[in-house]
Amino acid sequence: MTFEDKYEPQTVAELIFADKAAQATCQRYATGKPYKPLMLWGPPGTAKTTTARVIVRERYHAAGYDGAIEEFNGADLKPADFKKLLNVANMLQFACGEALLLINEFDEIAEQDQPKFRSWMDDYKWINLVVTTNEQPGVQGVKQKIMGPLQSLFERVELAPPSLKDCLPRAQAIVQQEGFTVSTQDLQVLLSTFTGDIRDMLPLLEEGIEQLRQGTPPQPPKPSLQVVSSKPSK
Incomplete structure (x- = not known):
């Protein structure tokens, strides 16, 4: 699952x-x-x-x-x-x-x-x-x-886009169900790139919970790499 x-x-x-x-x-x-x-x-x-x-x-x-x-x-x-x-x-x-x-x-x-x-x-x-x-x-x-x-x-x-504050109670409940306790401040760090799309919340939480399993405090998500073409623009 x-x-x-x-x-x-x-x-x-x-x-x-x-x-x-x-x-x-x-x-x-x-x-x-x-x-x-x-x-x-x-x-x-x-x-x-x-x-x-x-x-x-x-x-x-x-x-x-x-x-x-x-x-x-x-x-x-x-x-x-x-x-x-x-x-x-x-x-x-x-x-x-x-x-x-x-x-x-x-x-x-x-x-x-x-x-x-x-x-x-x-x-x-x-x-x-x-x-x-x-x-x-x-x-x-x-x-x-x-x-x-x-x-x-x-x-x-x-159904309007929720704020990070709106998501924190559900995020906290999921983290606790996985066996961890984190502060609201740490959750805000973990979800710092959340922009209102609820589909993004669970992947961010999954990444943060994996960090907790490894004994690492929650870290802000790493920005995705962008490939920049070396060709000159026309």
Whole structure:
């Protein structure tokens, strides 16, 4: 098992949020029956897909269902595929009492197919969706790939890039689980190159824990070497 797999969040409590309101909404979706489909949006690296999986997994767990998460990608969905979504939803409804589907890159559903998908959602309101997008739905002055009437069907939650301070409690818990105790100051040194992309945190922690195993105090990550061409610029 890789370090990333070992510490992939399984509950909302293990996720990292920059905003308490977003955390509360995700917790509500994970533990209570949603009243609207959920759209998680924000830039890459804010753990949208991971958060969506946690929400689905927690709801499955509450229903006593241990099946795989049914996950789709908007770029692959055409009107001919909508029946497949319905079939999977029917299976989940029978297996765990709730149809909960995850669609990543929701904005990649073709513009001409979005009205059809909205109509599909209206026809099957019993199907609960959690979708993710790198777009900024509903933000004024930003060109929208997802049409307004489709956006309006969702509760939209922004997952903003977390700060280093936001990451420290989760980082400390992981280090302790590996059998070490380090100060907050040492953790800040270890994660000093963190820039808000949650995908970067675990590799930095893994490197630091290896240093601790070797008896070396946490050191700032070494900068990656850049290869500079010797050819003169034109």
